[in-house]
Amino acid sequence: MAERLTARQALALVTDDFTELPDPAGHSEPDGPLGWRGYDTARARATERTGERESVVCGTATVGGTRAVLVSFEFGFLGGSLGERTGDRLESAYVHAREHRLPVVPLVATGGSRMQEGMLALTQLQRVARQSALTRAAGLPQIAVVRDPTTGGGWATLGAGADVVLALPGAQIGFAGSRVRPAGADPAAYTAEAQLAAGSADAIVPPGELRATLALWLRLLTTPSATGAPPPHALPTPDTATRTALPATGWEAVRRARAPERPRAERYLDAYFEQRAAISGDRCGGRDDGMLCGFGEREGRTIAYAAQTGTATRPAGYRTAARLVRLADRLGIPVLTLVDTPGAANDAEAERQGAGAAIADLFAAVAEARTPVTTLVIGEGGSGGALALASPRDTWATPDSYFSVIAPELAAAILKRPPEQAPATAGELRVRPQDLLALGVVRGIAGHDEGAVTAPPPPG
Incomplete structure (x- = not known):
């Protein structure tokens, strides 16, 4: 099993100058929208344990010289699950990215939607998908870093829906979490390596290489190109080429x-x-x-x-x-x-x-x-x-x-x-x-x- 990083540890892997965005006004119903008994207590304990007030931390940072909006999940906060307040933060982060023309980098580690908020939690996936689509339409890249574990709707939106998907070695990744898979399911199918083999991830990146790799991707996908100018038509012929005359027949x-x-x-x-x-x-x-x-x-x-x-x-x-x-x-x-x-x-x-x-x-x-x-x-x-x-x-x-x-x-x-x-x-x-x-x-x-x-x- 891969090492499970906190939200702040994941941020520290890729940047040294993270600035958190203001927390948008949240929902304050006692025990959440369903009145789920003990939900407020569970949230308080999660905050005490992790130091976070929600399952995602959003802000801006420089990664290898490129400014970006970073969204880092805290799995220790109720399994990194998505609820209404999570949706508030994610929407605010995507809006900020579009307003400031910044790429978005989700550092994902989540178990899915929050049960204590029922269908209102599940519908946050639609909310996130819309923000991602608007950001895509604005011509801004999204590069996901998929951590351990990433399952459920978080994988199916912020993870697999990104333009480029980088995964940490050995991370548990899949739509089905470990507790809801069919009996006897091969656990190897729900890994970063399996997702790479299946064409759902672009690369497996060790933690020590993540900052440099992410910096390269951000630079490549945000470097302005000369509008309307095609790349040079003639590639340099490799030095080892031995034939250069045209064929006779x-x-x-x-x-x-x-x-x-x-x-x-x-x-x-x-x-x-x-x-x-x-x-x-x-x-x-x-x-x-x-x-x-x-x-x-x-x-x-x-x-x-x-x-x-x-x-x-x-x-x-x-x-x-x-x-x-x-x-x-x-x-x-x-x-x-x-x-x-x-x-x-x-x-x-x-x-x-x-x-x-x-x-x-x-x-x-x-x-x-x-x-x-x-x-x-x-x-x-x-x-x-x-x-x-x-x-x-x-x-x-x-x-x-x-x-x-x-x-x-x-x-x-x-x-x-x-x-x-x-x-x-x-x-x-x-x-x-x-x-x-x-x-x-x-x-x-x-x-x-x-x-x-x-x-x-x-x-x-």
């Missing part, structure tokens, strides 16, 4: 894109960004390690990235990329995508996981984005599974890449040609970078011997 383009020694996404991202932080998971129960998503710093500005790694992309990968594009769009951060996949995963499990719907959602996210989306094809561009990640207006290619409506081998099979006709079919499909440029599919070719080749921007 379509089949050569295919073979080079499939070559194991060809630079992959990790090397491009490492060459491009000074530092970066990854998001993980589709928030629907899945992860795909073949789709790298996150935010990075380059020359003092933040750029979001979604990058395929050369594998067949799973539905969770497409959903994670769509989540990334929409978050970046809401925060006004430009997006860079790296295309490199033989195509979408087409096995039976991928279909059961909603491959078509996931690809459609990513197409929609890219099409709807108001922020600039720029694409570099760095390897295989396999059909719609690659095109879903590509910018309709600002796509570029490297010499070690191809883009095709279908793999040459599959095209030959559909046309009832023998397998040895695949190379000739590749030529007919015109998949080379220079073919794509001539067809107007890409705007330019970056990083070959003769320098970048460019075409005029598309009309409209």
Whole structure:
């Protein structure tokens, strides 16, 4: 079991200058709104034990140079439960964040809604959800730090509903608390590690690394980007790249894109960004390690990235990329995508996981984005599974890449040609970078011997 921190201890992990917000006027009915016998006494004992007057402490602080509103739960106060007074404090904190254009950082540790206040306590979740939604609509990021334990409505609103979810190692996390789970339920399913594996958390962060990690995330998600200016189109070619001339034939383009020694996404991202932080998971129960998503710093500005790694992309990968594009769009951060996949995963499990719907959602996210989306094809561009990640207006290619409506081998099979006709079919499909440029599919070719080749921007 993870160490259970008090609200003040959690705050001390991430900041040294916390200033508490004024306590809003609360509710004062004897024994609460239900007249629950002994409720006032229980609250008094909780205050005596913890030094807090409610289950959440709200205020402002600087985390690594970025001002933020912090909301820290005190689990020792009636299990960190949410009641009407908790809702008052949370609403006041979110309003303050919007008025002062500050990000919100919930440090969550809660057992859920307060039984002694009945349905009035449960409806605080709607109140919190509305404040979170208003803050999201205002273009302000929310980064949750999920502590031990985080269950019930607190997890389903302040925790899992945040833009980025950081979890402390070993923390108990799940909608069902330990006392209400089905008999025989596997306790390992209700942990930070399980939530990461299921795509519901972005990272497990040890307490000693939390301040630096949170500071990086706050800086990345609040650094202003030049309005309307896309990220540079040509990524630096990694120093270890050995081929820079354009391929002579379509089949050569295919073979080079499939070559194991060809630079992959990790090397491009490492060459491009000074530092970066990854998001993980589709928030629907899945992860795909073949789709790298996150935010990075380059020359003092933040750029979001979604990058395929050369594998067949799973539905969770497409959903994670769509989540990334929409978050970046809401925060006004430009997006860079790296295309490199033989195509979408087409096995039976991928279909059961909603491959078509996931690809459609990513197409929609890219099409709807108001922020600039720029694409570099760095390897295989396999059909719609690659095109879903590509910018309709600002796509570029490297010499070690191809883009095709279908793999040459599959095209030959559909046309009832023998397998040895695949190379000739590749030529007919015109998949080379220079073919794509001539067809107007890409705007330019970056990083070959003769320098970048460019075409005029598309009309409209």
